[in-house]
Amino acid sequence: MAALSDQLLVVAIMAYLVAMICHAAEYAFGNRSALGRAAIRPARELVGVGARTGDGGVKTGEGDPKSAGTDSPPTKKGRDVLLGRAAVVVTAVAALVHLAVLVTRGIAADRMPWGNMYEFVLTGTFVGVVAWLFMLYRHPTIRHLGLFVALVMVLLLGLAGLVLYTPVVPLVPALNSYWFIIHISTITISSGIFVLGAVPATMYLIRSGYEQGKRSFPYTLGRRVPAAAELERLTFRLHAFSFPIWTFAVIAGAIWAEAAWGRYWGWDPxxxxxxxxxxxxAGYLHARATPSVKRSVATWIAIIGFLTMLVNLFGVNFFSSDSLHSYASVE
Structure with a gap:
């Protein structure tokens, strides 16, 4: 079963890669190509925006910040729509294969597949892609974000398979507790959703710049994604959902630490x-709820939170030798 799990991981990565390519093709070569049109648009079109037209009106072309983000959807289904739908289908298939990776890994280990860094990344990314598919079902207009979600899946799963891989081994004694399921499940769910939340947060900043008239890279990537306001709301909802779960996970970890090591807090990295x-x-949610704080500032705080999670996951495990959580690192 362990060998089958490893083989299925390769299949899952390839499926996410195919989904990413389909999303990229829709993004770049569809009927309303974001990258192609932005690259070939003559500079004089941008200069001419705002000029008076013959009927006394004002020209509001794509270079006008006020008109950015108001592109009307295509009136008929073109190849970009077909590519986008194919990307969603392939992503769903990849998620099923991803689930099979976890199931076969758990059967091989005769436990929940959460015992080390490799398995944690596998499970967290699965939570993220399931949350993405659920959001896409509820809000089909956010489909163009799938390119960046698939990219994150390919990178993290590739890192897991190439760098973090750990053979199937029994749990260390410290993990043989009912708190293992309680703490690890909640920390994994919240981490996966926080990772997903970083995608609309990043694209909000890019789209916001595009709507302000910026036409250099990376702002050209923002043309086809949803409006900045929608991305910002999506960012908030994901973080507002995940934060209480993360809070419970931290508290559960402290209780487990007292049972396992005799203290609730030990300044472990x-x-x-x-x-x-x-x-x-918490600072992000507070800033988001404060009217005087700009939404862009609050979003930057959310991205900083994501970076601290990366430090916790990779930095501590790779560069800290005195952590009591060393059993969760790469062996």
Whole structure:
């Protein structure tokens, strides 16, 4: 079963890669190509925006910041729509294969597949892609974000398979507790959704710049994604959903630490960075709820929170040798 799980991981990565290519083809070569049109649009079109027209009106071309983001959807289904739908179908198939990776890994280990860094990344990315498919079902207009979601899946799963891979081994004694399921499941769910939330957060900043009239890279990537306001709302909803789960996971981890090591808090690097992430994400939600704080500033705080999670996951495990959580690193 362990060998089958490894083989299925390769299949899942390839499927996510195919989905990413389909999304990229829709994004770049569809009827309303974002990258192609932005690249070939003559500069004089941008200069001429705002000029008076013959009927006394004002020309509001694509270079006008006020008109950015108001592109009307295509009136008929073209190849870009077919490519987009194919990308969604392939992503769903990849998610099923991804699930099979986890199931076969769990059967091979005779436990839940959450015992080390490799398995944590596999599970967290699966949570993220399931959440993405659910959001896409509820809000089909966000489909163009699929390119960046698939890219994240390919990168993280590729990293897991090439760098983080750990053979199937029994759980260390410290993990043989009912708190294993409680703590690890909640920390994995919240981490997966936080990772997903970083996608609309990043694209919000890019789209916002595009709507302000910026036409250099990376702002040209923002033309086909949803409007900045919609991306910002999506970012908030994902973080607002995940933050209470993360809070519970941190508390559960402290209770488990007291049962396993005789103290709730020991300034372990993992504990410190988990708390730092909690503080940053709490700061994001507070900033988001404060009218005087710009939405772009709040979104940057959310992205900083994502970076602290990466430090906690990769930085601590790779560069800290005195963590009691060393059993969760690469062996």
């Amino acid at each position: 993992k504990e410190i960075w988990a708390f730092i992430s909690w503080v940053v994400y």
